[in-house]
Amino acid sequence: MPELPEVETIRRGLTKRLIGQKLHHVTVLENKSFQVEDEDKVFLKEASIIGVRRRAKVLMIDLDTMYTLLFHLKMTGQLIFREADSELDDKRNFAAGHPTGSWLVDLPDRSTRVIFDFDNGARLFFNDQRKFGWIKLLPTSEVVKQKFMAELGPEIVDFTKEKIPAKISEKTYKEFIQRVRKHTKAPIKGVILDQKVIAGIGNIYADEGLWEAKIHPATPAQKLSDKDLRRLLRAVKNSMTRSIESGGSTMKNYVKSDGSRGNYLERFANVFRREGQACPRCGTEIIKTKVAGRGTHICPKCQKIEE
Numbered sequence: 406m407p408e409l410p411e412v413e414t415i416r417r418g419l420t421k422r423l424i425g426q427k428l429h430h431v432t433v434l435e436n437k438s439f440q441v442e443d444e445d446k447v448f449l450k451e452a453s454i455i456g457v458r459r460r461a462k463v464l465m466i467d468l469d470t471m472y473t474l475l476f477h478l479k480m481t482g483q484l485i486f487r488e489a490d491s492e493l494d495d496k497r498n499f500a501a502g503h504p505t506g507s508w509l510v511d512l513p514d515r516s517t518r519v520i521f522d523f524d525n526g527a528r529l530f531f532n533d534q535r536k537f538g539w540i541k542l543l544p545t546s547e548v549v550k551q552k553f554m555a556e557l558g559p560e561i562v563d564f565t566k567e568k569i570p571a572k573i574s575e576k577t578y579k580e581f582i583q584r585v586r587k588h589t590k591a592p593i594k595g596v597i598l599d600q601k602v603i604a605g606i607g608n609i610y611a612d613e614g615l616w617e618a619k620i621h622p623a624t625p626a627q628k629l630s631d632k633d634l635r636r637l638l639r640a641v642k643n644s645m646t647r648s649i650e651s652g653g654s655t656m657k658n659y660v661k662s663d664g665s666r667g668n669y670l671e672r673f674a675n676v677f678r679r680e681g682q683a684c685p686r687c688g689t690e691i692i693k694t695k696v697a698g699r700g701t702h703i704c705p706k707c708q709k710i711e712e
């Protein structure tokens with residue numbers, strides 16, 4: 406599932422390609438994916454794109470009609486931008502999100518749900534195999550008032566800055582700790598996966614952060630000191646920063662903004678999907694277990710439950 410760094414990678418890739426583009430036509434192949442009221446569709450007509458933003462895992466495309474398109478990729482969503490008459494490997498093209506072969510074939514294909522055509526011939530495809538993702542259209546001023554936006558915990562730092570801030574603010578640390586403290590016996594991994602506690606953490610960065618902070622994922626939240634929680638938030642931030650700076654994470658393969666492919670997890674992950682390999686810190690074999698109902702990767706020596 407794309408997490409905050411993956412969506413941020415999409416935001417970075419699409420910003421330079423979409424700003425200034427004018428919408429010509431929207432083709433909806435799957436109504437479930439395009440949750441837009443008929444009466445609002447007029448605000449898409451000949452609208453120009455003036456901004457591309459992100460909050461947690463939600464991507465927002467602002468239009469000059471004072472409306473905003475919102476995208477949630479959920480488990481298998483992907484966004485693919487193709488210049489007019491371009492070869493598939495054209496450097497100006499861009500594909501990110503859930504990694505599949507759709508990145509490298511002619512589109513639409515079987516997973517294509519919505520197509521945005523621009524007046525210069527460029528196209529943006531929203532693909533989603535499992536159809537859990539969605540697109541909504543809202544007045545720009547209403548976006549922050551939506552329940553799923555208003556309830557979100559803070560962003561760890563402003564990852565949209567070209568130079569990602571080196572430090573987490575005191576305000577964010579305090580808000581995070583305060584929100585964690587609403588949970589007592591719940592395992593810390595489940596707590597940080599809660600988007601109301603902190604925005605944008607999913608399975609990859611939860612495992613990576615807990616490993617770096619040397620905290621066992623099943624530790625009840627109340628057993629951790631404020632100092633532990635600060636160290637944990639810093640660790641997650643470090644992992645996300647490495648991920649964004651190395652070109653954005655996907656599960657197995659990825660296609661960077663330049664079209665090249667690679668195993669992205671290898672560039673920053675220390676434990677995620679590394680069961681059977683040696684812990685980079687102590688050499689003990691990494692194991693896979695289950696915490697908070699999720700597949701969880703730990704070093705059994707570095708991460709012990711505090712009694």
Ligand SMILES: [Zn+2]
Binds near residue numbers: 686687689704705708
């Ligand atoms: Zn270890």
